[in-house]
Amino acid sequence: MSKINVRRLFKEDINMFLPLVQELMEYRVEESLLKERFADMFEHRYQCYGIYKDDELAGVFGLWFAIRHYAGKTCEVDHVFIKAEHRGKGLGKQVFKWIYTYAREQGCETSELNSYVHNFPSHKFYLNEDYVIKGYHFLKKL
Known part of the structure; x- marks a missing residue:
C-alpha cells in the first residue's frame, strides 16, 4: 500500500477537483452552477482536500x-471520491485516518456523513469504519 498525501484545495483549484465531484454525483448539474455553489461553500465552514498518490x-x-445539538462539534465528510483505478488499495482507510486526526485537532467530538442509497460499496466501507446508520436523509426540490 503506497502512502497518500492529503492537500488542502481552494476555490481557485475548482477546475482540478470539480470533474471528480461530478463523477460522484447521481444527477447532472450544470458546471457553471456547480462552480457558483462551491464558491459559496468555501465561504461557509467548508474545506476541500485532494488525495494525492x-x-x-x-x-x-x-x-x-458545525455544532449540532445531537452530536456536539462535528466534522461532516462530504463527496468522498477516489478514482476507480485507485480503489481497493487502502487509500480510503488512509484518508479517513487523516480525517479523524484532523477533526480531533479541530475539537470535533463526532464525524458524520451521507451516502447515496445505491452506493453499496461505500455503505460497507463506512460500517467497517464504525459509522452507525442513525436515520434517513430527505431532500425535496423546491
Missing part, C-alpha cells in the same frame, strides 16, 4: 464543521 490527484473529499 505519487503526486497524482487520486481523489477528493470535503469537510464541513
Whole structure:
C-alpha cells in the first residue's frame, strides 16, 4: 500500500477537483452552477482536500464543521471520491485516518456523513469504519 498525501484545495483549484465531484454525483448539474455553489461553500465552514498518490490527484473529499445539538462539534465528510483505478488499495482507510486526526485537532467530538442509497460499496466501507446508520436523509426540490 503506497502512502497518500492529503492537500488542502481552494476555490481557485475548482477546475482540478470539480470533474471528480461530478463523477460522484447521481444527477447532472450544470458546471457553471456547480462552480457558483462551491464558491459559496468555501465561504461557509467548508474545506476541500485532494488525495494525492505519487503526486497524482487520486481523489477528493470535503469537510464541513458545525455544532449540532445531537452530536456536539462535528466534522461532516462530504463527496468522498477516489478514482476507480485507485480503489481497493487502502487509500480510503488512509484518508479517513487523516480525517479523524484532523477533526480531533479541530475539537470535533463526532464525524458524520451521507451516502447515496445505491452506493453499496461505500455503505460497507463506512460500517467497517464504525459509522452507525442513525436515520434517513430527505431532500425535496423546491
